[in-house]
Amino acid sequence: MTPDPALxxxxxxxxxxxxxxxxxxxxxxxxxxxxxxxxxxxxxxCGVARAAxxxxxxxxxxxxxxxxxxxxxxxxxxxxxxxDDNRRAVDEAAAIGALCLVLVVGGLPPGSKDLAGARAQVKxxxxxxxxxxxxxxxxxxxxxxxxxxxxxRACVNTLSQANDLCDALGGGVGxxxxxxxxxxxxxxxxxxxxxxxxxxxFHLCDWLVPTTDLLLDRGMMxxxxxxxxxxxxxxxxxxxxxxxxxxxxxxNNWWKRDPDEVLRVIKERYAAAC
Amino acid sequence: MTPDPALxxxxxxxxxxxxxxxxxxxxxxxxxxxxxxxxxxxxxxCGVARAAxxxxxxxxxxxxxxxxxxxxxxxxxxxxxxxDDNRRAVDEAAAIGALCLVLVVGGLPPGSKDLAGARAQVKxxxxxxxxxxxxxxxxxxxxxxxxxxxxxRACVNTLSQANDLCDALGGGVGxxxxxxxxxxxxxxxxxxxxxxxxxxxFHLCDWLVPTTDLLLDRGMMxxxxxxxxxxxxxxxxxxxxxxxxxxxxxxNNWWKRDPDEVLRVIKERYAAAC
Numbered sequence: 001m002t003p004d005p006a007l008x009x010x011x012x013x014x015x016x017x018x019x020x021x022x023x024x025x026x027x028x029x030x031x032x033x034x035x036x037x038x039x040x041x042x043x044x045x046c047g048v049a050r051a052a053x054x055x056x057x058x059x060x061x062x063x064x065x066x067x068x069x070x071x072x073x074x075x076x077x078x079x080x081x082x083x084d085d086n087r088r089a090v091d092e093a094a095a096i097g098a099l100c101l102v103l104v105v106g107g108l109p110p111g112s113k114d115l116a117g118a119r120a121q122v123k124x125x126x127x128x129x130x131x132x133x134x135x136x137x138x139x140x141x142x143x144x145x146x147x148x149x150x151x152x153r154a155c156v157n158t159l160s161q162a163n164d165l166c167d168a169l170g171g172g173v174g175x176x177x178x179x180x181x182x183x184x185x186x187x188x189x190x191x192x193x194x195x196x197x198x199x200x201x202f203h204l205c206d207w208l209v210p211t212t213d214l215l216l217d218r219g220m221m222x223x224x225x226x227x228x229x230x231x232x233x234x235x236x237x238x239x240x241x242x243x244x245x246x247x248x249x250x251x252n253n254w255w256k257r258d259p260d261e262v263l264r265v266i267k268e269r270y271a272a273a274c
Numbered sequence: 275m276t277p278d279p280a281l282x283x284x285x286x287x288x289x290x291x292x293x294x295x296x297x298x299x300x301x302x303x304x305x306x307x308x309x310x311x312x313x314x315x316x317x318x319x320c321g322v323a324r325a326a327x328x329x330x331x332x333x334x335x336x337x338x339x340x341x342x343x344x345x346x347x348x349x350x351x352x353x354x355x356x357x358d359d360n361r362r363a364v365d366e367a368a369a370i371g372a373l374c375l376v377l378v379v380g381g382l383p384p385g386s387k388d389l390a391g392a393r394a395q396v397k398x399x400x401x402x403x404x405x406x407x408x409x410x411x412x413x414x415x416x417x418x419x420x421x422x423x424x425x426x427r428a429c430v431n432t433l434s435q436a437n438d439l440c441d442a443l444g445g446g447v448g449x450x451x452x453x454x455x456x457x458x459x460x461x462x463x464x465x466x467x468x469x470x471x472x473x474x475x476f477h478l479c480d481w482l483v484p485t486t487d488l489l490l491d492r493g494m495m496x497x498x499x500x501x502x503x504x505x506x507x508x509x510x511x512x513x514x515x516x517x518x519x520x521x522x523x524x525x526n527n528w529w530k531r532d533p534d535e536v537l538r539v540i541k542e543r544y545a546a547a548c
Contacts, residue, residue: 150458184424227387
């Protein structure tokens with residue numbers, strides 16, 4: 001069964017080099033894409049209230065706000081600043097009616113080699129953020145990132161780890177499953193089933209062979225080696241019925257193309273390769 | 275406690291851009307490095323018998339031969355060819371007196387998205403190789419590679435997976451622990467303890483931040499974020515008393531330096547950062 005076109009969402013990072021948030025909102029409306037996922041930098045450029053108004057006016061829904069997180073810091077002042085920033089992110093996510101706030105949890109503080117310590121800081125940071133998130137009824141979606149980002153972006157690197165965090169932290173926190181980060185994991189099926197209704201988002205792109213850059217060489221669905229339909233079926237079997245965000249960082253390919261072409265290709269590939 | 279200098283080994287890949295195997299053998303002898311680990315391409319250039327003679331003449335020992343593996347293939351003929359090549363690798367490892375043959379097991383066959391199938395092919399391939407390996411008394415060292423290599427180099431990506439393979443395959447097969455591939459894994463301590471006497475090799479380098487290339491931007495020990503002494507203590511606590519191979523692929527830094535300088539820095543860092 002092909003995926004429901006009404007659930008397709010554009011993560012604005014996919015056209016971040018070409019479009020402002022206003023342009024991305026217009027683009028989604030023009031191409032019949034019903035969902036959008038802004039990043040905070042573009043949201044700030046647009047203005048939160050104005051973005052909320054434009055999104056409503058175009059009849060779009062917001063699959064997520066990217067991103068909170070980056071909890072670990074070298075000292076208590078740094079951790080407090082990160083927490084303050086995350087509270088603002090919760091408020092912004094609520095203001096635009098996002099289904100969740102995605103958390104890219106952060107890696108090692110500068111100069112540190114203490115990965116276990118960073119992981120403890122992440123747990124403490126999410127725990128501290130939960131009061132605000134629960135008050136705002138804004139679910140927090142922990143996104144496990146590929147292990148190649150453990151040092152500098154996210155020290156939560158598997159679904160197993162994210163599930164354990166959810167077990168420990170209780171209500172108000174769930175998981176964003178991005179095929180790019182989890183496709184290699186032999187526990188994939190078991191941990192998606194374990195996540196169940198915790199799954200708050202499902203992100204699509206592809207793993208290219210070769211991959212020429214650790215961050216900015218993601219592929220369009222179908223151009224790489226990930227069995228995306230298989231992962232989609234796992235996520236659906238776990239009970240997830242929400243939007244599917246296309247999020248492609250691609251400095252040498254998709255970020256250089258006409259964004260209207262990018263959106264056309266996304267719709268084709270969503271139907272044919274997801 | 276600092277690591278034993280008598281256990282330091284040079285993996286020839288660390289100076290592969292500058293030196294032939296003969297030059298690397300001479301270099302180790304000149305710098306008082308007692309162990310060496312050739313790669314098969316350099317070994318073929320030198321000639322196996324001649325390399326064995328030179329290594330003996332210089333009083334060196336061979337920590338491993340790199341590498342067998344690459345088992346998955348698109349068809350039965352491809353798998354047979356891989357197995358034949360691996361049998362030759364076993365013989366070469368025996369001829370130079372290597373402690374083990376390192377297996378980089380291979381990833382997805384071209385065009386395939388079936389990671390579970392590739393993993394099954396790896397298991398079958400090692401099982402088929404074991405007869406020759408046992409007859410030659412040549413231990414096979416499965417090297418779990420970082421998940422970023424799952425598609426194109428090795429679909430065994432965690433120590434947990436390597437331990438399960440060893441459980442299934444029985445005697446004659448063990449594990450090579452490379453800090454670069456496993457440092458991020460939250461099961462690291464538990465899986466090293468589980469591996470115990472299965473550990474056949476311990477490889478050193480460092481994870482740089484940022485990392486500019488997925489394959490060829492490894493760091494010198496101490497220049498990155500890996501807590502190498504902590505991992506060494508785990509490996510030693512598990513019962514490993516063998517050599518420690520320094521294996522650094524570094525196209526823009528160490529491969530461009532005078533290899534005598536590289537060996538001097540390796541000795542310093544081995545004492546100070548491992």
